[in-house]
Amino acid sequence: MTERRDETMSFMSASPTRRQLLQAAGWCGLATAAAGLSSPFSWSAMAEPAASGVAAASKGIDKTVWSACTVNCGSRCPLRMHVENGVIKWVETDNTGLDVYGEHQVRACLRGRSMRRRVYNPDRLKYPMKRVGRRGEGKFERISWEEAYDLVADNLKRVIAEHGNEAVYLNYGTGTLGGSVTRSWPPANSLIARLMNLCGGYLNHYGTYSTAQISFATPFTYGTSADGNSPSDIANTKLLVMFGNNPAETRMSGGGVIYHLAEARARSNARMIVVDPRYTDTAGGREDEWIPIRPGTDAALVAGLAHVLITENMVDQPFLDRYCVGYDETTLPPEAPRNGHYKAYILGEGPDGIAKTPAWAASITGIPADRIIKLAREIGSTKPCCIMQGWGPQRHANGEMSSRAVLMLAILTGNVGISGGGSGGREGSFSIPFERFPTLKNPVSTAIPVFMWTDAIKRGPEMTALRDGIQGKEKLDVPIKFIWNYAGNALVNQHADINRTDEVLGDDSLCEMIVVIDNHMTASARYADVLLPDLTTSEQMDLVMDASAGNMNYLIFADQAIEPLFECRSIYDMCSEIAARMGVKDAFTEGRTQEEWLRHLVEINREKDPALPDLDSFRAAGIYKRHDPDGHHIAYKDFRADPEGHPLKTPSGKIEIYSQRLADIAATWELAPDDVIDPLPIYASTFRGWDSPERKTYPLQLTGFHFKARTHSTYGNVDVLKAAAQQEVWINPIDAGPRGIANGDLVRVFNAEGETRLHAKVTPRIMPGVTAMGEGAWHSADSSKVDHAGSINVLTTQRPSPLAKGNPQHTNLVDVQKVA
Template sequence: MQKTGLSRRSFLALTGAVGASTLLFGGCAPKGDKEAAVEGAAKAADDGTQIVNTCSTFDCGGKCLIKAHVKDGAITKIDTRDPYQPNEDAPCGKACVRGRSYRKWQYHPDRLQHPMKRVGKRGEGKFEPISWDEAIDYIVSENERILKEYGPLARYVQIGTGDTGGNIVRADLAARFCDVTGGHIGCYNSVSMGNTGTATPSMFGIANTGSSLASLKDTKLVILWGHNPAETIFGLSNYYFRQMKENGCKFIVVDPRYSNTAVELADEWIPLLPTTDNALMDAMAYVIVTEGLHDQEFLDKYVVGFDEEHMPEGVEPNQSYRAYLEGVADGTPKTPEWAEGICKVPAETIRRIAREYATTKPAALIEGWGPQRHACGERTALGGGMLGCITGNVGKVGGWAGAYNGFTRNFPLGMADLPEDLEFESASVPMSSGWIDAIDDHTSLTKENGLKGVDRLEYPVKMIWNIASDFMMTSGPDLNRVRAILEDESKVECIICSDVLMTPTAQWSDIVLPACTCFERWNVGGTWNNGDYFILSQKISEPLGEARSEYDWLAECADRMGVKDAFTGGKTEEEWVRYMVEETQKEFSDHNLPDFDTLTKEGVAFFKKEEPRVAFKDQIDDPKNNPFKTDSGKIELFSKKLYDMKNPEIPATPHYVPVAEGPGTELAVTYSLQLIGWKTKARDNSSYFTHPWLQQTQDTELWINPLDAEARGIADGDKVLVKNDRGAMKITAKVTTRIVPGCVAAPTGSWYNPDAEGVDQNGCVNVLTSSARTAWTQGNTQHTNLVEVAKL
């Protein structure tokens, strides 16, 4: 990899002049009142250090308070002391190990400092420095050429996996530039939770089915299904879960891995094979229903499709979920013994946890986003909602509905829309792999398999924008397929990348631009869920070298193409942030929010604390005046729309269907192990892979059960080769009982680093993952993989 960052001398001069940094670890800090916060934030230390309250804008839902110590324009220390948390009912997140290491990332010796242009073959990593004028000239001329030769839909804007946590999403700025100059292809279906977000409305009418975590205060039982907040640091989940644990709440963790969350919280771990979640859910439902533990009154009143007496018109007999459970149509009751043969959870364990879940009131089954990143992801997401329905835990304080992790408030207001008289073309493709098809065979994309906005694509994608994104060559699926496509420079003619480091995606780009960090620009950060506050992400340091904000140089590009006013709306980036804060203050005038100038001192704007929010409480308390936003006005455990599709991979009820690349299939004879990835505390997608401190917190190892290891002659610490028909990677084996037999797992986010034979050397799981999409939502299937493992 080409090193293009700070020289040792300049790096030492920058950091040494302000003294050594201190990395702080620990738990919650003491709290004080708001006035103490303002005084503490504004107070300068005796040596001239200023303490500034801010936050990052990484792809992280925590939005934790960062207290940056700044002297002479440089960050000398990061801590996360929070002296102004008003009370226990309105917490403000505190930085995890990633957040506390931001300073080392800010001054990483490999930071990009100058624009560069590719001079070798694409992917070789050979670049030469160029000036910003040359870079802008190239970007403008390539856009003008591609618009003339093909059209606006030849330009694709990749998901910005390195920066989605602020109101100004950097990748969205590229989309805005493309639209003011004619249009672009974008993407839909979040990689994180696209199957959940798209499938859930078929049952409940909306995607966001989570309640506020504060509503779980008196919950007696929580089942965390593939949910690992101890490592993903999902919002304020850990804060609330720890309180609940101390209050006597029992936690059951269902997961192929004995995750850090299971270590911390679980009273019981239920290991199961990936892709078999719905079999376990079905068997639990069978026990609950056949033993009369279900809430029939709730089902009769609020649900369509549970039994034959509550089915929509135009449906054949014996299509209800209860008929499926009892095996009326196929002759196979979905007993625990039936499920045990599929998911490998003992039948008696299934009976016990089913009875416990059904009889404990209230109880909450909360799904994470890992289980829905499978070929069966839609069904798994809906299966959790199904169990919530049959036990009557929907719309109840302490219960939970669906697979969404929590209630989300979208604060503050965003940038203004583009001018109404602006004409531009737009289309979108499935995020996980639609863009690959749009390059390789654009005619294959239709409305039936995921194309939106247009009936067909007239031409393939010829330009890719990678803004704060390493998705193209690290986080996306089937990287060897992507590599083969990008090596043919007649396919994609221009790839633009703006980032902080020379990532694998940057190495495969034609123009690489040095980007500002979140400490070198203005933005606003809000929590993904369960946080009634937002934080001003302040510019506290000047850009390093020639780094520039994308807003800045895209405005210059727009100016040269005659559309600057449409792009900027007459505002600088800082002025947009001021606008967003002040407009939010007006919109929520009853919340006594601080204005922009006050916020620069306080850092955090707390909204007025409300009662804990319970999803669908209004619908359950008063269904006549608050129907569900479904066709029937009720919860649809049976979907007539899905039934009419007549697709066996898209059942009308969320029940188990075997996946094509799963256990028991013909492919499993050759590749007998299932491979999954997991998000770790050391990385945010692929961000921080080269961070020297965070590398010490997470080893890149392949977890393998002792039974599977012994059968292959593998010992703990051995180097192994993991392969399938899509690719191969080398990695160190960790032999552990913390993973279910038949499954192996590796941390995600390792940078793609193939040798001459194409074998990845870094343990990048995406050389093995599939670019196939789910049948219904066209979502991500990156956790559904069969592999074989051999000792090297």
């Protein structure tokens, strides 16, 4: 031993590296020999990073700068950028305080922690470019900023002169969210809108790709888009029933909804029932019951549950009588048909004559009748009970009625407006009011449904109020000729039916000019005529907010961590320069720089809310947190306490189970034969649904879900995320077996719209007959239009839902085959 130790020690002074010599020495005896070395890892030395590539934790970092993750997940997270020699070396998150619930840190999820690889991504757009090939082909030529600004302004002037301001459209984009200056959503509150409003305006849209159906439909019930109790209030409930609500994969922040759910439920020990076609990560073994349901049939389940609640006398009749319209004959509006009320619909005394029994619901939903009865009894007998829905059930061809139907469970049981209960809508949040960059008023009032812009390009003047949901005018006068696409991927990747979009955009005699402003070469950026490279949040200063954050919300000071990369410029600078060419620069900037605007905004907000910090204190602190003074947000609390003093914004001031306004719409709108709009939240089968004739050809339902590797498509080009959470199509062993598909196999998923190839996740976590894939993977098609990225929107349809004219992107039929 001694000899060997000496021998080994002598290696250390030899000129070749120790490793080379050890490799040469081979295996023999060296393990024991090395044990005699003085450890390079003595405890006292541990504060210094060792040679093993470890922990830039403290060494070499010049500064740590607060920034933020400004993507569209519904959470919003602070990031702390550790910068060395002008380069972000690693990304931390909120590290303040003791981190006890209520005074907790707002911890970023896996995506925020990977922000560095978005900032320094090989896909970054580096300088302005103009298209040189066919639109969408992805061939560009580098141009100067001056040429880019001129091109945009000249085309904008030309289109306005030739077609008017209604030919200019601001496409939906949520890639930069929550900022005071930089936010891309709502487009009407973006700097592009301010610029356009100074130039005569633009064609508006209403609705969002996230919430088109629920936002349009639930105001018919509650007067406003259904508000919900904050998830912190789960601490006061006894039973939580989640319809397609999955915060573990949607609102993942460690200061967001999933964290509140975990902490609040730990306090109440509430039972949790998850209704979803997928066994979600929100369930994740913590659920008391998972109730798998066929996509698009939530309203049938609700009707079956309502049948039990009504026939077993578990409805809250005094609540229905006092607060609601149309439950039964006593509150049915006089204009309504006899037996047009909800109770008649459920009991089979309405126009269809079908009793919505649990057995009826079982055949539609795929949920056994005895489970429906059990769930109804549980909901009916547990007070308070919190019914919550996510936005999955509504992103369907019948999503308007599904979302209103789920509200019915909260309404029938009188859980609305009370702590521990809920409205049946999605969870609400406390927020800190903050006035942001003023974007002025749009002189144009015409609006299209957010989902219908490809139609407005192709057949704009054919689109009418009664057929296509045009608002502000009886019909569109001009098609879309100019598109601003700022920080959005709904131009291609996130819009339905990518292959049709490609055809519409590919013809540049239709839409004549597309300006894309973004960080990366996305699928949408490939369709730009002029491509302008934007700064990331790390490269500029902004004030960031808008989290769904339970009963503790916050503002984030997102400081500039690094200098702008390449030739990238801020949206503020770009809009200012284009404003100059449009002759409105002074009105646009009001003489302020971006930082001066931020100082101005902080000051005007401090005048209204003196508790807010001044900019410099805010900048030093990085995050400003505030608690809900009411403890928890309770939706419709005032209405519940005093329905006459605080009426809802419905025509009756009450909860409208039967909506006369919907009856009027159903009677007057021009609908396809299989489109159903009804004054009651009934179940209706749909195109591309589980019982559609198309299912003979395409036997599997396909639904999308929000995937942890991305926020929609944002972060979709980050290698470590793609590897850690892989894009897969979920398929049950019962469907995979006959197709010869094993877990991990490469498969083709296809229908009449298109085809995508990806790996299969063969798992019992998805219902038989149903498949699912995360939405947002970056479209990557070959010359045959076959996508190789698992991009769901080659399989979705541009046919809109009946009422909201919204995106039914979860209503799909496909087949799956193993790739030989």
